[in-house]
Amino acid sequence: MSGFVAVDWGTSSFRLWVMAADGAVLGESRGPEGMAHCVTAGFAPVLAAHLAAASAPSDWPVLICGMAGARRAWAEAPYADLPAPVSVLAAQALRLPPEQAGMRDIRILPGLAARDPARPDVMRGEETQLLGLALMGHQGLVCMPGTHCKWARLEAGAVTDFRSFLTGELYELLSKHSILRLGLPESGNPSPDDPAFVQAVDQALADPGLLTEALFPVRASGLLGYATPEAARARLSGLVIGTEIGRMAPQVGADGMTLLGQQGLGALYLAALQQAGLTPRLADAETATRAGLLAAAQAIWSLS
């Protein structure tokens, strides 16, 4: 086989690349048909449409990472355990039966589970990015901003530990659905340069338990005329991100850390990490995803 089709199937997005054995991207297609869409609309038609759009050769296999392998998604690819090198992910990839896959060889990579009853955790999709990062030379802690931000440890080419923070979802819930929404702008995102963001990050870094008592005052500051809606939003963002980073900064060892993604939410994390005295190595999320999928595909199919 001289190539394969790489797919990153998230909760709310779909991305497909037609890739040569050397990693060159020969074609691509993307859309909004994430798992949330496909659980009702079906997975096979979405994949078929994107394969056609990207002119994927009909005999090339498909390797998928992400939420398509979740329980109640296309087909459950049970979580792999820690520590997880590429070889484990490749070996545990779930091959779809012909009635789901048709003539193609279609496989879904497993997610990872941290089976510690005191601190259980799971991921789907990020494990592939992490193994891509390992191949790109990264090690130590990796911070992966998102709805459920993951912090993972890479050692000797394997994911050895990770934990997830609800920070992104918490910000969304508080800014869109809590009483705080009444004092925030209706749309838009905070800027890492906003003094209210900077101050909130500093305060959260200095006081690990601040968050719980600092939330209601975000609303009161508007009612009493101490903050504009934009400043209140920046403060809320700084409080939740600063609290998370304050929790993890002490875990960064001599091998340093990597930040995956520096746009949007990633820019806020970068600023806050720097405020915490960290100097993260920077990496691109899509590049890492493709590198991880390519490595797993080479382990499965001996591409050449």
Next chain:
Amino acid sequence: MSGFVAVDWGTSSFRLWVMAADGAVLGESRGPEGMAHCVTAGFAPVLAAHLAAASAPSDWPVLICGMAGARRAWAEAPYADLPAPVSVLAAQALRLPPEQAGMRDIRILPGLAARDPARPDVMRGEETQLLGLALMGHQGLVCMPGTHCKWARLEAGAVTDFRSFLTGELYELLSKHSILRLGLPESGNPSPDDPAFVQAVDQALADPGLLTEALFPVRASGLLGYATPEAARARLSGLVIGTEIGRMAPQVGADGMTLLGQQGLGALYLAALQQAGLTPRLADAETATRAGLLAAAQAIWSLS
């Protein structure tokens, strides 16, 4: 005047008592027509209906506390400042003009504002309960569980400081609208006896910054088979309540503390306060509300 009508007008509830000058309750009426209902349906008709239902004498005045005095509610009763004794609340009560009140003397008590730019805060309704508690002999810290739990300090018959926690709303948002909802029971409430509640409170008390990293594992514990939906719900409740109490417990001084309300949410707070080594004095919320309204009414109208 030998009596008055006391009204507690909350966000989602309405309570009215016809009260003699000595505090005896001569009649009452309650309903679900809180501020949220009345901002569209109107305030005056709701009050008139409950006055009639409780057979309130037509010449007795009405004293209202709570959200009816909020901005964009019936008529804004601007916040009073700290420290706030009963005399300040009574003096700053807003009298409705005849076009809103008709022939009756209807007044709305102000809320309180903590005008500290570093930690601004507001309350509406609780100030009346607090002044009632002061008259009932309570002093020191008072914990008032609710959607936005208030902790206030009573000194020499006045509210001298307070802060609000978003704990109740956070629990609602997380259990009903976040990814955690997928692993929780569809209805019902946690029990303070649930071992998962007790353990979560202990852990949150011991680790002030635990909350932010403990939320996502509430979901993972279900996915990996470590916790039942009921245990996951109890853990979530214990985490948010324990974090709040861990924050405030060091503030309890030699004069001790009071817990207002011991049913439902109050029972969870009582258990968690006791786990934190506190022995709260107990007080009934409605009794405190009526005592505060009576004291303010006596200051305004010289009831006898």
